[in-house]
Amino acid sequence: MLRGLPSEVRALVGVAFMVALGFGLVAPALPLFARQFGVDKTLAGAVVSAFALMRLLMAPFVGRLVNRFGERLLLATGIGVVAVSSALAGLAQSYWQLLVLRGAGGVGSIMFSVSAASLLVRVTPDHLRGRAQGVWAGAFLIGMIAGPAVGTVATFSLRAPFFLYAGTLVVAGALGLGSLRHSELAARSSVRAAPTRLATALRNRAYLAALAASFAGDFALVGARASIVPQFVTDRLQLSAGWAYAAFLIVSLVSGALLLPVGRIADTRGRRPVIVVGLLVGAVGFVVLPAVPVATGLVLGAVLLGAAGAADSVAPGAVMGDVVAGRGGTVVAVFQMSGDLGAVLGPVVAGWIADGAGYGVSFAVCAVVCALPVLVVAAAPETLRRKSDDLPQPVASDVT
16 A cells, blocks of 8 residues: 555655544544533534634644745644643643633644645656545545544543644654654755745636636545535434444545546546536535435435545645645645645535535535536646656646
8 A cells, every 4th residue: 555655655645543532532532522511512612613713714824834834844843732731731721721722733744734735746746646645645544534443432531632643642752753754855944945925826727727626525525425415314314323334434434445547547647627517426425415315325425425435535635736836835725724724614604505405406516616626627628648758857736
C-alpha cells in the first residue's frame, strides 16, 4: 500500500491515523459532556461548531505562517496546541471554559492540517500524488472508525476521552518529529522555496475547480450527510437508529476500499475524470435516498455516497498539489477553507431546508450542490504530469 511512496508520506500517514483516532474518540462524547453543564442542545452543538469555525477563521493566517516558518514547525506546534487544549477541556468546570478550549483546539487543528497537507504535496512526485492523497485520507478514515470503539471509555467518564485524545496527539507529535527530523525533503523550508502566490493560484482554472469540488464535497457528502441522513432514517424511513449507524459504516467501508484504486486512477487517467464522476455519483446518491424510501434505497444511497466520498477525498487535493507544485502554504490553507466552509454550512442549510420543505427537497439541493461544480471542473485544464514527462517543462496548471 505504501510501496513506492516517499518515507515522509509514510510518516504523515502514521501521524494522520493517530490524530484521527483521537478525534474519533472524543467527537461522540463532546456534546454529551457539554450537556452536563446544563445547556440546551443548541449550545451543545455550538461546542462542535466552535472547532470548525476557528479552523475556518484562522486558515489564512496559518497559511502565511507555514510560508514563513515551514511545515515541520507548524505541524508540531499545531498538534501541541490541540493536545494541551484537549487535556484542559477534560478538566473544564464550566460550559464556557469548554467552548473556549474547543475553539483553541480548532486553531491547533488547522495549523496541523495545513502544514501536513503542504508537506504531503511537496514531498510527493506528481505521478504519485493521487495515490498519496488516497493513503492519507485512508489513514484518517481508519482512525475515525477505530476512535469510537476506543471511546467506550466514555461509559465510565465523559472526561476520559479528552485525556486519551491528548495522549494520541502526543504520540502523533513524537512520530512526526522523529520521522521527519532527518528528512532532506521535509527540511526544504518554504522560506527558501518561493511559495505559490494566492493571486496566481486564483487565476488558475484548475485550482478554482478544486476549490469548488472541495466545497461541494464537504457541504453535501460530509456535512449534510452526517446531519440529515440519520434523521431521515428515523423520521421518514421509520427505521431504528441502528440503520443510521449501518449506513455510515457502509459509506466508510466503501470509501476505504476505493481510496487507493481511485488514487491510482487519478495518477494514471487524470484528476479531472475522477472529480467529475465522483460528483455525479454523489448527486445520484442523494436522488436515490428519497426516491427509494426503503432500507434498500438507504443501502444503495450509502454505497453511492461512499464511492463519491472516495473520489472527493483524493482528486481535488491532488489538483491542488499539482497547482502549488509543492510551494504554497497560503494556497493550501485556502483550499482547506473551502472544505471547512462547506462542512460548516452543509448541516445548517440542509437542516433548515428539511424543516421547511422536507427531506426530499433537502436531498435535491445536496444533489444540485454536487452536480454544479462539474461544469467548472469540465472546463478546467488537466493538471496531471506523467512520470515520463520532461520534468523541467511547465505543466498546464502552472500557466496563468
